[in-house]
Amino acid sequence: MNTYEEAMKRLDEQIGNKDGLFALSTISQNKGPNGACIPAARLVDAYYEEGALYIVTHAKSNKMLEIAENPEVAICVIVENFTANGKAENLGWVLNPQNEVIIEKLRQIFAEWYYVANNEADENCCIMKVTLTKGLWYDAHEGTRTEIDFINKTVV
Numbered sequence: 001m002n003t004y005e006e007a008m009k010r011l012d013e014q015i016g017n018k019d020g021l022f023a024l025s026t027i028s029q030n031k032g033p034n035g036a037c038i039p040a041a042r043l044v045d046a047y048y049e050e051g052a053l054y055i056v057t058h059a060k061s062n063k064m065l066e067i068a069e070n071p072e073v074a075i076c077v078i079v080e081n082f083t084a085n086g087k088a089e090n091l092g093w094v095l096n097p098q099n100e101v102i103i104e105k106l107r108q109i110f111a112e113w114y115y116v117a118n119n120e121a122d123e124n125c126c127i128m129k130v131t132l133t134k135g136l137w138y139d140a141h142e143g144t145r146t147e148i149d150f151i152n153k154t155v156v
Contacts, residue, residue: 004153007146008051010137014080015048019109022046022053023076024130026066026088040066046075047109051150052131053086056094056106056114059124064090073130084135084148091127094120099127 021043028040042063046053053075057064067073067088076083094103106127107114118125135148147156 002155004148004155007135007137007148007155011048011082011135015077015082017049017109018047019112020046020048020077023078024055024063025074025076026063027070027072028062028066029069045110045113046130047106049105052129054102054106055128055130056110056118057126057128058122059090059126064126064128067128075130075132080137081139082135082137084132084150086130086132086150088128088130091129093123094118094125094127102127 022045023041024044024046025039025041028038030038032038040062044055044057044063046055048054067090071087071089072085073088074083074085091099091102093099094106110117132148132150134150137144137146137148139145149155
């Protein structure tokens with residue numbers, strides 16, 4: 001990939017417009033025996049669009065409590081050999097008027113299980129947005145490595 005536009009096109013083709021399974025890592029505020037913060041990872045269903053991931057979750061979940069303290073996160077898509085860092089934020093209750101456009105997309109993308117897993121009447125049912133800051137496509141078998149700077153819109 002030579003250009004940022006090519007990298008964005010590949011992201012759209014590989015992970016966009018579908019229900020994707022991602023590893024999401026946060027920094028827990030719990031301390032280990034040496035006093036350092038402990039990383040926490042979990043699998044999440046997410047929707048990718050224009051440099052951001054959208055996840056429906058619960059405002060009182062550990063991941064949301066952790067990003068309230070430290071919004072820096074990491075994601076991984078194993079099958080696609082893509083990893084990235086980003087900043088997470090709570091967009092609030094899924095039924096807030098400002099979430100109307102994105103929640104309609106999420107309901108469609110996650111249609112098979114959305115209402116089984118989420119209770120929209122609960123005001124803690126929220127949307128997490130992860131705005132990607134830098135990413136890496138890496139395929140050791142092909143010998144390719146592409147670093148993406150989402151902020152400056154460049155690739156290396």
